[in-house]
Amino acid sequence: MLKIAIQKSGRLYEDSIKLLKECGIELNNGNKQLKAAAFNFPIEVFFLRDDDIPQYVYDGVADIGIVGENVLLETAKDIDLVYRLGFSKCRLSIAVPKSVEYNSIEDLRGLKIATTYSTILQKYLTEKKISAEIHEISGSVEIAPSIGLADAICDLVSSGSTLFTNGLKEVEVILKSEAVLTANKNLSAENKAILEKLLLRINSVKTAKNNKYIVLNAPNDQLKNIASVLPGAKSPTIVPLAEAGWSSVHSVVNENDFWDIIEKLKQFGAEGILVMPIEKMIV
Ligand code: PRT
Numbered sequence: 001m002l003k004i005a006i007q008k009s010g011r012l013y014e015d016s017i018k019l020l021k022e023c024g025i026e027l028n029n030g031n032k033q034l035k036a037a038a039f040n041f042p043i044e045v046f047f048l049r050d051d052d053i054p055q056y057v058y059d060g061v062a063d064i065g066i067v068g069e070n071v072l073l074e075t076a077k078d079i080d081l082v083y084r085l086g087f088s089k090c091r092l093s094i095a096v097p098k099s100v101e102y103n104s105i106e107d108l109r110g111l112k113i114a115t116t117y118s119t120i121l122q123k124y125l126t127e128k129k130i131s132a133e134i135h136e137i138s139g140s141v142e143i144a145p146s147i148g149l150a151d152a153i154c155d156l157v158s159s160g161s162t163l164f165t166n167g168l169k170e171v172e173v174i175l176k177s178e179a180v181l182t183a184n185k186n187l188s189a190e191n192k193a194i195l196e197k198l199l200l201r202i203n204s205v206k207t208a209k210n211n212k213y214i215v216l217n218a219p220n221d222q223l224k225n226i227a228s229v230l231p232g233a234k235s236p237t238i239v240p241l242a243e244a245g246w247s248s249v250h251s252v253v254n255e256n257d258f259w260d261i262i263e264k265l266k267q268f269g270a271e272g273i274l275v276m277p278i279e280k281m282i283v
């Protein structure tokens with residue numbers, strides 16, 4: 001039985017549960033008890049505060065866990081980062097009051113910086129050879145400069161609106177973070193095998209999200225051109241239409257190249273282009 005720790009409530013909770021669901025894992029208890037077992041996969045879910053998850057994974061109370069990379073690095077536990085999950089993206093940044101002139105990292109020298117991320121910040125400042133005073137606080141970091149507690153802050157940013165409403169500007173990005181799957185370094189052979197199965201599922205869900213299934217009609221004399229812009233899983237599937245001289249082309253297109261490909265397809269005379277989400281994709 002593989003034990004996974006996920007956040008009990010907060011920004012990671014919903015996407016973590018959604019990921020398990022998309023992996024076909026059904027929990028017999030969705031209402032946030034301390035733990036829940038899955039009835040169709042050998043996994044048990046523990047609901048914890050995100051800050052505690054690395055410690056529990058390190059101790060082996062949980063075998064794997066989902067946390068922000070920021071929390072993983074801040075707690076600095078010797079556990080593995082096994083998969084970047086792509087949700088809860090944010091950055092850990094240094095910000096100063098808008099009115100302060102800022103030209104380079106040298107301007108941080110000697111400042112008092114308030115943060116809840118003292119480990120990551122200290123490492124960053126040491127690497128950059130900047131000596132500044134780190135003032136560790138436990139929350140509401142963004143108000144520290146306006147109440148005279150610090151000259152600058154180091155905090156998580158996503159939309160930037162918290163910084164904006166507190167009269168701050170982002171001046172250095174220390175870390176780009178997202179939710180990650182972490183694992184204890186000494187998993188049993190049985191749990192390693194379960195983790196492999198889980199990773200195959202996570203990967204197929206993630207790959208599917210990055211790709212679209214595309215179906216279009218094409219004049220036969222353009223099939224070569226059209227096939228050349230459609231990679232497909234191997235190569236596009238081409239099926240003749242009832243109308244002579246036309247075919248239906250089916251393929252899979254990566255999200256990143258999507259609009260480029262659509263433009264080219266239209267140039268080559270493609271018609272009736274349908275684009276559909278893919279639920280799972282096993283490559
Ligand atoms: O109760 P528990 O300890 O489990 O939760 P928590 O309150 O410590 O964490 P939570 O749920 O707030 O965040 C969990 C994780 O989500 C973080 O560790 C990050 O990996 C990720 N994440 C993504 C964020 C943000 N985006 C985010 N914007 N975590 C916090 N914020 C905060 C930030 O601290 C700041 O106060 O949102 C504010 C900034 O947001 P913008 O949009 O105004 O820039």
Ligand code: ZN
Nearest residue numbers: 049050051052
């Ligand atoms: Zn927390």
